[in-house]
Amino acid sequence: MRAHRRLRATTVLFYVWVVVYVVVSIFPLYWAINTSLKTHNEIIAWPPTWFPHDLTLANYYATFTEHEFGRNILNSLIVAGGTTFLALLLGSLAAYALARLRFPGKLAVMGLILMTSMFPSIAIVSPLFILLRKLHWLNTFQGLIVPYTSFALPLTIWILTSFFHEIPYELEEAALVDGATPFQALRLVILPLAAPGLVTAGLLVFIAAWNEFLFALNFTLDNTTRTVPVAIALFSRQFEVPWGELNAASVVVTLPLVLLVLIFQRRIITGLTAGAIKG
Amino acid sequence: MHTIRRIREYGLSQRQLAVVLLVPALFTILAIALYPLSQTFWLSLQDYNLKFAAQRKFVGLGNYVKLLQDEHFRAAFSHTLFFTIVSVSMEFVIGLAVALTIHRPFWGRGLVRAAVLVPWAIPTVISARMWEWMWNDQFGVINDILLRLHLIAKSQAWLGKPGTAMWAIIITDVWKTTPFMALLLLAGLQVIPEDLYESAMIDGAGAWQRFRHITLPLLRPAILVAIIFRTLDAFRVFDVVYVLTGGASDTETLVVLNQRVLFSFLEFGYGSAISAAIFLIIFIFSGMYMRILGLELEVK
Numbered sequence: 167m168r169a170h171r172r173l174r175a176t177t178v179l180f181y182v183w184v185v186v187y188v189v190v191s192i193f194p195l196y197w198a199i200n201t202s203l204k205t206h207n208e209i210i211a212w213p214p215t216w217f218p219h220d221l222t223l224a225n226y227y228a229t230f231t232e233h234e235f236g237r238n239i240l241n242s243l244i245v246a247g248g249t250t251f252l253a254l255l256l257g258s259l260a261a262y263a264l265a266r267l268r269f270p271g272k273l274a275v276m277g278l279i280l281m282t283s284m285f286p287s288i289a290i291v292s293p294l295f296i297l298l299r300k301l302h303w304l305n306t307f308q309g310l311i312v313p314y315t316s317f318a319l320p321l322t323i324w325i326l327t328s329f330f331h332e333i334p335y336e337l338e339e340a341a342l343v344d345g346a347t348p349f350q351a352l353r354l355v356i357l358p359l360a361a362p363g364l365v366t367a368g369l370l371v372f373i374a375a376w377n378e379f380l381f382a383l384n385f386t387l388d389n390t391t392r393t394v395p396v397a398i399a400l401f402s403r404q405f406e407v408p409w410g411e412l413n414a415a416s417v418v419v420t421l422p423l424v425l426l427v428l429i430f431q432r433r434i435i436t437g438l439t440a441g442a443i444k445g
Numbered sequence: 446m447h448t449i450r451r452i453r454e455y456g457l458s459q460r461q462l463a464v465v466l467l468v469p470a471l472f473t474i475l476a477i478a479l480y481p482l483s484q485t486f487w488l489s490l491q492d493y494n495l496k497f498a499a500q501r502k503f504v505g506l507g508n509y510v511k512l513l514q515d516e517h518f519r520a521a522f523s524h525t526l527f528f529t530i531v532s533v534s535m536e537f538v539i540g541l542a543v544a545l546t547i548h549r550p551f552w553g554r555g556l557v558r559a560a561v562l563v564p565w566a567i568p569t570v571i572s573a574r575m576w577e578w579m580w581n582d583q584f585g586v587i588n589d590i591l592l593r594l595h596l597i598a599k600s601q602a603w604l605g606k607p608g609t610a611m612w613a614i615i616i617t618d619v620w621k622t623t624p625f626m627a628l629l630l631l632a633g634l635q636v637i638p639e640d641l642y643e644s645a646m647i648d649g650a651g652a653w654q655r656f657r658h659i660t661l662p663l664l665r666p667a668i669l670v671a672i673i674f675r676t677l678d679a680f681r682v683f684d685v686v687y688v689l690t691g692g693a694s695d696t697e698t699l700v701v702l703n704q705r706v707l708f709s710f711l712e713f714g715y716g717s718a719i720s721a722a723i724f725l726i727i728f729i730f731s732g733m734y735m736r737i738l739g740l741e742l743e744v745k
Contacts (some may be wrong), residue, residue, distance in 0.1 A: 184546060184553070188560040190620070194575045195563060197586055201578065213589045260470035269463040275471070282478050284731050286681040288700045289724035292707055292717045293484030294477070316477035319470050377568040379684045380700075384708055395570035399688055409578055416571045427566035428559050435628055 195420060202226065202414040209410050225414035235415050237389055238397040241307070242419075245382075245393055246375040248311040249318060253371045254364055256315070257322030262356075264323065265330035283320035287380050298385060305387040313381055318371040325370070329363025330356075366433050373423075394419050482724070488717035495711040508718035518719065520695070521702040528615060528698060529679040535619045536675060537668075540626030545660075547627075548634045565624035573688035576617040580604050580689070610694035618685050622678075626671050633667020634660070666738070673734040677727060699723050 201209060202225050203218040229235045264272065294313060295304075303309035333356060341351040357364075379395045386392045392400075398419075401412045427434060489508055493501045512518050547558050564572065579587050582602035591597045603613045637660065645655050683700040686692060692701040703723065707716035 180546075180551075183542075184557055187543065187546075188557055191560045191563050191624075194572065194579060194620070195567065197579060198575045210584055212584060213592075214584060214586050256470040256473060259466040263463040263466035267459050267463045267466075269460045275467065278471075279474070282474050284677060284727065285478055285482070286677075286700075286723060286727055288681060288683070288703055289720050289727075290478065290481035290485055292488055292713050292720060293481040295707075296484075296713070297481065312473070313477050316473050319474055323470065377570070379570050379687075380704070383687075384704075395568055395684075398568075398574055399570050399684075401574075409581075409584075412574060413578065416575060420567050420571055423568070424563055424566045427562050431559065431562055434562075435632075 195417075195424070198413045198416050198420070201409060202417050204410060206410060225410035226418070228408075229411045229414045229418065233397075233401070233411060233415070234389060235397065235418070238392055238394050239419065241391055242376055242394040244307050245310045245314070246372045248307065249314040249375040250368050250372045252311065252315040253318040253322045254368055257319055257367065258326050258360070258364065260319075261323050261326035261330055264327045279320045279323055282316075283324070285317070287317065291380060291384060294381075295384060304385055305391050307391060309385050310375075310378075310382060310391070310393070313385075314375045314378060318374060321374075322367045322371055325367040326360070326363050329360050329366075333359045362433065365430075369426075369430055369434060376423075485717050485720050485724070488713055489721045491714040493712075493714035495713050501714075504714070508715050509722075511715065512718055512722060517697070517702055518699075518722075521697050521699045524611065524696060525680060525682070525698040528611065528618075528682060529676060532615045532618050532622075533672060533675045533679050535615070536623045536626045537672060539619065540623045540671070541630055541668075543623065543627035544630035544634055548631060561624050561627060563624075564621050565628075567621070569621060569684040570688055572621045573617060573685045576613075576620070577604070577689055580613050580617075604690055605694060607695040610690050610696045614686055614689050614696055617689065618679070618682065621685070622675065626675055629671035629674065630664065630667055633664045633671075637663045669734075669738055673731070673738070676734075677731060680727060680730070681723065 200216070200218060203221050203223070204215070205220050205222050205224070208215060208219060263269070264276065298304050298309045301309075303312075337355050337359070338351050341355045346354065376393075377395060378393075379399065382393045382396045383399070386396060389397070398412070398415060401407070401415065490503060490505055491501055492504045492507070543561060547554060547561065567575075579585050580603045582588070582600055582605065585600075585603075587603065588597070588600040592600070601609065603609045641659050641663075642655055645659060650658070681700050682698050683704065686696055686698050686701050687704070690696045692698070692705065697705075699719070700723065703716060703719045706712050706719060710716075
């Protein structure tokens with residue numbers, strides 16, 4: 167009887183902890199959605215209202231008209247998409263060599279790649295700025311895509327190498343024995359089997375490029391190339407922060423990301439942890 | 446075997462093919478990471494303001510001497526250290542609790558696992574601005590909640606005061622990064638063999654004993670990796686501080702200071718010396734950690 171009661175008490179405590187944690191995790195997003203749907207007068211009312219009393223989409227409208235936030239979303243899609251494409255292309259070639267070929271100096275190459283993954287981006291921001299200025303690449307998409315690719319490659323190569331390792335040699339060999347050309351073997355056997363690895367690495371690269379702030383802040387000059395994080399950080403009108411519009415912009419870019427992460431949660435969890443634990 | 450035959454069809458040796466495949470990636474890494482790094486060190490030996498480029502001159506270690514005497518640098522160093530130690534400790538304790546929670550099945554676990562990922566999915570700049578609004582001194586919901594709970598007597602300007610601003614930044618950061626810590630620890634938990642727990646239960650070990658003598662020792666490598674990753678990350682904190690305070694109210698960290706010297710003052714010589722110092726500190730950190738980790742693995 168006493169054991170039973172103690173069990174119930176720990177179960178209750180356990181669920182209290184779980185509920186508190188879940189609420190705290192979700193609350194800021196809820197609060198942004200709540201604020202984004204309020205009128206200006208309700209936003210600056212005290213005490214704050216926990217639900218919008220006069221629902222309005224005016225903030226969303228102003229975000230895309232007055233602040234041209236659509237342009238920033240497009241810029242971010244171009245930069246993150248370009249980075250993902252380049253990193254997967256260069257990364258899968260390198261990973262194939264590291265996983266399948268025997269050559270001297272392999273350990274040194276892997277060490278070099280691992281070492282650069284620890285680079286703080288601040289360490290190279292000054293010479294990179296000078297370099298990009300010389301190339302007239304400031305305020306261009308390639309001025310962000312190329313540095314991002316360089317920073318994304320170590321993780322990409324790391325994940326893809328471990329995925330390529332897991333594809334059995336015999337499958338490739340069997341295809342060749344059956345008369346496939348090496349190119350067909352790559353296209354029909356290896357790439358389909360490596361697809362989960364490409365998706366995992368691609369997602370992580372895309373998210374990292376989408377979120378990057380330090381380079382984007384310093385290498386873009388105006389709204390033609392400013393990415394979402396820069397636009398959000400600099401979001402203002404003269405003398406005041408337009409909280410309703412800012413929160414609307416935040417919600418617009420956050421909801422798709424949250425959905426994406428929830429859909430791919432298993433894949434992201436394995437991708438994030440593969441490099442750290444297995445390696 | 447087959448690889449050798451296949452490559453022969455291309456007329457390339459295995460070694461040559463490896464070079465062809467590796468060169469694009471390695472060239473990018475060398476050109477956009479390693480070469481600029483060497484340039485950072487070269488710039489750090491010069492007196493070089495972008496606005497007065499003509500007056501550029503070589504000053505040897507002059508910038509580093511200046512660095513050691515710069516009280517802003519010293520202050521930024523101690524803010525960064527404080528931020529790193531406190532936030533990583535809090536993330537570790539909460540992250541471990543979260544990992545242990547979602548490791549075992551219970552009613553509603555799927556929902557909890559999804560909720561845990563929400564802060565991780567939100568870009569740091571955006572989460573910082575969401576929190577900036579919640580910390581707001583006039584209209585912020587945090588003041589509202591604390592007033593309702595009678596924990597404060599009147600609204601506070603959390604981000605405007607030296608005593609509280611750093612804590613507000615730390616709480617915002619802990620909210621954002623605990624999921625990552627939890628995921629790394631969860632991966633570590635998942636590789637602990639289940640039968641160890643079963644035999645311990647048969648031997649009459651209680652929950653605490655199982656945690657103390659099985660979970661903690663076997664989780665050690667995962668704990669080390671998670672703490673290393675997060676420490677290196679926390680030490681170069683930028684986004685959250687830049688958005689919440691811009692470095693005001695005694696919160697300026699090393700990278701925020703570095704950004705200011707480089708892009709507000711355009712002091713590229715002195716600024717590069719700060720960058721180089723940050724790089725060296727992180728390099729030494731990671732070297733030490735690698736050693737610890739290597740020793741750990743050897744002992745196992």
